[in-house]
Each structure stands twice: as structure tokens, then as C-alpha cells.
Amino acid sequence: MDFVTRPEQKIPAREYDVVVAGAGTGGVFAARAAARGGAKTVLIERKGYVGGIAVEGGCGLHSFFNLWKPFNVEKRMVVRGIPEEFIQRLYQAGGCSGHNDTIMRPEYDGDTLCVDVEQYKFVALEMLREAGVQVLLNTWAVDVVKEGQRIAGIIAESHQGCEAVLGKVFIDATGYGDVSARAGAKYSEPNDYPVVNSMGVGGVDIDRYYAFLRDRGVLFEYGLGPRSGRTSQIIRVDGAWEKLDPALGKAVKDLGMSAVTTTIHDNYFMFIKINFKMAVSPSNRDALADAEFELRRRQRAALDIIRQTIPGAANAFIARTAPSITIRRARCVECDYDISLDEILNGAHYPDEVFSYGFHDSAPRLQIKGGKTYGLPYRTMLVKGLDNLFAIGMMITSDHEAHMSTRNTVSCMAMGQASGTAAALCVKQGLGGIRDLPYVKLYDALKLGNVWFDAELPYKAVLGGI
Ligand SMILES: Cc1cc2nc3c(=O)[nH]c(=O)nc-3n(C[C@H](O)[C@H](O)[C@H](O)COP(=O)(O)OP(=O)(O)OC[C@H]3O[C@@H](n4cnc5c(N)ncnc54)[C@H](O)[C@@H]3O)c2cc1C
Structure with a gap:
């Protein structure tokens, strides 16, 4: 590979408190939490647009609740705060199903929450603009400016050119x-999931899809909720296509096609997932380009199968695809603490936890015992070796x-609400680093933000058992 040296360049800089x-x-x-905390964000x-994989990849938002059904315990909404506020707002806008129970497969989830991806994008952006967040769309974070162990700014590229986005x-x-990678943080690239391009399919009938799977005895999950203005409609369906007939089962498996779909509209499957396992991590640009092509090829083949197999889908068409591949992870960034499976399954709680969570995607094989919850420690979001950088989402x-x-x-x-709230507090208090934030201050701010702590342990632990 040849190399070139880039000349030093003077670029415009803008200054903020919190940069997400x-x-x-x-x-x-x-960003919403940081702005609400008074930070210039x-x-x-x-x-x-905003929304990420929530509007590109998945089927239902998992999960605001503990796993109450298999353990026959009280149903508790354990994630609240800004996420739930957003869901209520999206529901009012006709952009999601609200919370509904899944039927037939209670050991897995319990809550079926389906979204309209286009409404999600709009309502989320509206919420950010109202909060006073400056949203730089169509802008890549391409590098960082570092001063010792601190990040001073992010270098951003857009059609307008290159600029420095400075922050605290x-x-x-x-x-x-x-x-994190550009800032020199340690990371691994496990490449342990397939990548996906999910498509929205029009010209289909979810009632007929449901009846088809049910009548052949291969339906294993469905959910009821509002659809096109009527209540108690089918909004989620999943079944075992591989049991329909061996040749079809093999074709679907070879395409990495998933049978599960959700919708809140008639004549539309909001997501049909097509998976592909790459040989290398999706941060590899050239391999990713090949994968983009392969997934679009598979989507066409999957559409043919849908047309030929599902009653009422003869004229089905691809109404939407993700603009680029969605990933389940690429880099895993090293943070101060790495929560283990054992802690999750046993419902561990911590003196620095920032929210409670009760869902595992591998149920019934792996469940948080007794329908309990675990807490996510603040430490899990602090990028090791850097004084002022949080890592959140799939990368921890x-x-x-x-x-x-x-x-x-x-x-x-x-995690978003927790990190944004903490970032704003650090700025407000003029702290040198995000590790200097007294937990009690964060706990109080999160409580004020309507975050639910399923175990009251943290506050008491910090204050010496008061
Ligand atoms: C196909 C699929 C199906 C899934 N199904 C479910 C499900 O049913 N239920 C569930 O709860 N979870 C599901 N998940 C998991 C879940 O959706 C993701 O783990 C989660 O959404 C990740 O959120 P995130 O904030 O870490 O990343 P993202 O939502 O991907 O957000 C990252 C954002 O950063 C932007 N970005 C990236 N690089 C740059 C850069 N350099 N500069 C500027 N912007 C950048 C991206 O465009 C994106 O908007 C699924 C995941 C996938 C891939």
C-alpha cells in the first residue's frame, strides 16, 4: 500500500460542552439527557436522520419490563425515564404499538413493542431539536484532537468541509x-455475529401469514396490538419455516432469512431480516462493500420466496431497505468494568449502577433468574485510559x-440517558474527568429524570446504609 502525508491544515472550530x-x-x-441537564450539546x-439500528435492523424494542411471565412474578416496568417518555410520544404520533404482551412464547420476552421506523426518525429528531441539541446530520466523526489523556475535540467531515467540534x-x-479507536482506546473485534440488511415488505397480509403458520403447526409466537387504527390485531408473528418443508427450510437458512416480522400497518411487514456472516469484522471497509452487495442479492431471492410461499403475498415488493448494513457489533471498547454473564443472570446490583434491566435475548436458554433485574454499573461506560470519554451501546x-x-x-x-446525564453534571461541576463525579449526584439526577432503580441498594451503599 502506498502512503501520502497530509499537510497541516487550519480548520474552523466550534465549541460545546458535551459532544455525542x-x-x-x-x-x-x-444528547437529549445532556441538553436537559443544561449542557450545550x-x-x-x-x-x-437519527435512530440508528432501532429504525434499521430490529423487530421489537427489547424490553422495558422484567421477564415476569415464566417466573410468575410481578410485572415491572424497569426502564423508564427518557426512553419511556419517547415511546409515549411516539405512540401519540401513531408511530408505535405501545406495550403489548407477546402470546405463546412467554419465556422469551413478554413485551411486544413495534415501531414505525419513519415516524421514529421524525419524532426523535423533533425531540432533540426541542431540547436545543445541535444535530449535525450528514456529518462523519473522522478523528479526534487529544491533549494527554483528554479528548479536546472531534474532527468532523461534511459536504461543507472539515471542522473541529470541541467539547469538555x-x-x-x-x-x-x-x-474510541481514533482516541487510542484499546478494543477487540470479536466478529461474533452476522451482519444484516432488514427490509420492509409491502403488499402482504400479516393475518394470512399468521393463519398460514398456525394452520401448519409451525407458529411459535405472536403479539396483538393496534394496527391501522384497530385494536387487538396481529402485530408480530414468528414461526419455524424450517419445519414447513426441508427444501424451503434449507433455502431460507442459506439466505439467512428470519421468519419473524412486526407491523403496525396493514399490508406491510416492517422488518424481514436477512443475515450474512462475514469472514472478517464489519469495520473492514472492502469486506463490508462485498457484504452490502451479497445482502441485496439475498433480499431479492428472499422476496421470491415470500411471494411463492405466503398466502396473499404474490405481489409483495421491497418497500424499504436499510441504507447500509446493520451490525450487532464491530469493535468492543475496553472500559473500566466489563459486566459478566454470571452477574447478569444472577441479577447483580452495584453501588454505582445507572439503571436496571431485565431482558436477555437468548431466553429461555438464558434468563435473568426469578424475573429479577441487574444494574448496569457506571464504570462499564468509562473508556479505559481516557479522562473524558464514555462508550455506550453495543460496543461495551x-x-x-x-x-x-x-x-x-x-x-x-x-445507557444514553445515563451517560448524557453524567456528562452534563461533569460540565456543570467543572470536573476534571468523568471518574470524579460523585455517584450520589448522578443517582439524584437520574432519579429526577425518572430512571427506575429496581434495587434501592445503590444509594444506601454509597451513603453507608442510611
Ligand atoms: C439486524 C438487527 C436486529 C436487531 N433486533 C433487535 C430487536 O429486535 N430488539 C432489540 O432490542 N435489539 C435488537 N438488535 C440490537 C440493537 O438494535 C442494537 O444493539 C442497538 O440498536 C445498538 O445501538 P447503538 O446506539 O449502539 O448503535 P446504533 O443504533 O447503530 O447507533 C450508531 C449511530 O452512529 C452513527 N455513526 C456510526 N459511525 C459514525 C461516525 N464515525 N460518525 C458519525 N456517526 C456515526 C450511525 O449512523 C448510527 O446512527 C438488533 C440488531 C440488529 C443489527
């Missing part, structure tokens, strides 16, 4: 860990099985 990179699932809530997003506290919410938690809990959307949203 990545306006995805977690970043939106980080900027949010840098490479695409032309930084939050890496890029999913890929781009800011190294163990694959533990990550299968912390990476879920609602957990990422809650």
Missing part, C-alpha cells in the same frame, strides 16, 4: 467505536452471552 458522536439508538438519548450523525465531555455512541461488554443482554435497544437507550 452517533445519533443512533443510544446517542439520541445521550451537539450530536454528530453520519446519516441524514465526549460520548462515543457510534456503534462501531470510531471515536466483551462476553458474547452477556452482550446478548446489554446490546438490546432499550438497554442502549438507558
Whole structure:
């Protein structure tokens, strides 16, 4: 490979208190929380909209609740605060199903929360603008300016050119860990998941899809909720296609096509996921380009199968695809603490926890015991070796099985509120680093922000058992 040397360049600089990179699932809530905490906040997003994988990849937002059904315990909404405020607002706008129970597979989730991805993008952006967050869309965070162990600024590129976005506290919410990597943080690239391009499919009938799977005895999960203005409609369906017939099962498996779908509209499947396992980590640009092509090829083949197999889908069409591949993880950034599977399954709580969470994506094989919750410690979001950088979302938690809990959307949203609240407090108090923040101050601010602590342990532990 040849190299060139870039000449030194004088570029314009803007100054903020809190700089959030990545306006995805977690970043939106980080920026909103930081602005609400009184910090002058900027949010840098490479695409032309906000929402990230919550609007590109998934099926339902997992999960605001503990796993109450299999353990026959009280149903508790354990994630609240800004994420729940947003869901209520999205619901009012007709952009989600609200919270509904899943049926037939209670050991897995319990809550079916389906979103309209386009409404999500708009309502989230509206919420950020109202909060006074400066949202830099179509702007890449490409590098950092460092002063010792501190980040002084992010170098951002847009059609307008290159500029420095200076700040006091930084939050890496890029999913890929781009800011952490550029800042010299240690990271690994486990490459332990397939990458995905999910498509929205029009010209289909979810009632007929449900009946088809049910009548053949391969339906294993569905959810009821509002759809196109009527209540108690089918809004989520999942089934075992591989049991329909071996050849079809093989074709679907070879395409990495998932049978689960959700919707809140008639004649539309909001997500059909197509998976592809790359040979290398998705941070590899050239391999990613090949994967983008392969997934679009698979989407066309999957559409043919849908047309031929699902009753009423003969004229189905691809109505939407993700603008680029979605990942379940790329870099895993080293932070001060790395929560383990054992702690998650046993419902551990900590003296510095920032929210409670009760969902694991591998249920029923792995569940948080007794329908309990665990707490996410503040330390898990502090990038090792850097004084003023948080990492949030899918890029924390190294163990694959533990990550299968912390990476879920609602957990990422809650990390957003926690990191944004902490960042604003650090600025307000003029602290030298994010490790200097007294936990009690953060706890009080999170409580004020309506964050739910499922175990009252933290406050008491810090104050010596008062
Ligand atoms: C296909 C798929 C299906 C899933 N299904 C579910 C599900 O059903 N339920 C569930 O709860 N979870 C699901 N998950 C997991 C969950 O959606 C993700 O783990 C979570 O959304 C990740 O959030 P995040 O904030 O870390 O990243 P993201 O939501 O990806 O946000 C990162 C943002 O940063 C931006 N960005 C990246 N690099 C830069 C840069 N250098 N400069 C500026 N901006 C940048 C991106 O454009 C993006 O907007 C799924 C994941 C995938 C991939």
C-alpha cells in the first residue's frame, strides 16, 4: 500500500460542552439527557436522520419490563425515564404499538413493542431539536484532537468541509467505536455475529401469514396490538419455516432469512431480516462493500420466496431497505468494568449502577433468574485510559452471552440517558474527568429524570446504609 502525508491544515472550530458522536439508538438519548441537564450539546450523525439500528435492523424494542411471565412474578416496568417518555410520544404520533404482551412464547420476552421506523426518525429528531441539541446530520466523526489523556475535540467531515467540534465531555455512541479507536482506546473485534440488511415488505397480509403458520403447526409466537387504527390485531408473528418443508427450510437458512416480522400497518411487514456472516469484522471497509452487495442479492431471492410461499403475498415488493448494513457489533471498547454473564443472570446490583434491566435475548436458554433485574454499573461506560470519554451501546461488554443482554435497544437507550446525564453534571461541576463525579449526584439526577432503580441498594451503599 502506498502512503501520502497530509499537510497541516487550519480548520474552523466550534465549541460545546458535551459532544455525542452517533445519533443512533443510544446517542439520541445521550444528547437529549445532556441538553436537559443544561449542557450545550451537539450530536454528530453520519446519516441524514437519527435512530440508528432501532429504525434499521430490529423487530421489537427489547424490553422495558422484567421477564415476569415464566417466573410468575410481578410485572415491572424497569426502564423508564427518557426512553419511556419517547415511546409515549411516539405512540401519540401513531408511530408505535405501545406495550403489548407477546402470546405463546412467554419465556422469551413478554413485551411486544413495534415501531414505525419513519415516524421514529421524525419524532426523535423533533425531540432533540426541542431540547436545543445541535444535530449535525450528514456529518462523519473522522478523528479526534487529544491533549494527554483528554479528548479536546472531534474532527468532523461534511459536504461543507472539515471542522473541529470541541467539547469538555465526549460520548462515543457510534456503534462501531470510531471515536474510541481514533482516541487510542484499546478494543477487540470479536466478529461474533452476522451482519444484516432488514427490509420492509409491502403488499402482504400479516393475518394470512399468521393463519398460514398456525394452520401448519409451525407458529411459535405472536403479539396483538393496534394496527391501522384497530385494536387487538396481529402485530408480530414468528414461526419455524424450517419445519414447513426441508427444501424451503434449507433455502431460507442459506439466505439467512428470519421468519419473524412486526407491523403496525396493514399490508406491510416492517422488518424481514436477512443475515450474512462475514469472514472478517464489519469495520473492514472492502469486506463490508462485498457484504452490502451479497445482502441485496439475498433480499431479492428472499422476496421470491415470500411471494411463492405466503398466502396473499404474490405481489409483495421491497418497500424499504436499510441504507447500509446493520451490525450487532464491530469493535468492543475496553472500559473500566466489563459486566459478566454470571452477574447478569444472577441479577447483580452495584453501588454505582445507572439503571436496571431485565431482558436477555437468548431466553429461555438464558434468563435473568426469578424475573429479577441487574444494574448496569457506571464504570462499564468509562473508556479505559481516557479522562473524558464514555462508550455506550453495543460496543461495551466483551462476553458474547452477556452482550446478548446489554446490546438490546432499550438497554442502549438507558445507557444514553445515563451517560448524557453524567456528562452534563461533569460540565456543570467543572470536573476534571468523568471518574470524579460523585455517584450520589448522578443517582439524584437520574432519579429526577425518572430512571427506575429496581434495587434501592445503590444509594444506601454509597451513603453507608442510611
Ligand atoms: C439486524 C438487527 C436486529 C436487531 N433486533 C433487535 C430487536 O429486535 N430488539 C432489540 O432490542 N435489539 C435488537 N438488535 C440490537 C440493537 O438494535 C442494537 O444493539 C442497538 O440498536 C445498538 O445501538 P447503538 O446506539 O449502539 O448503535 P446504533 O443504533 O447503530 O447507533 C450508531 C449511530 O452512529 C452513527 N455513526 C456510526 N459511525 C459514525 C461516525 N464515525 N460518525 C458519525 N456517526 C456515526 C450511525 O449512523 C448510527 O446512527 C438488533 C440488531 C440488529 C443489527
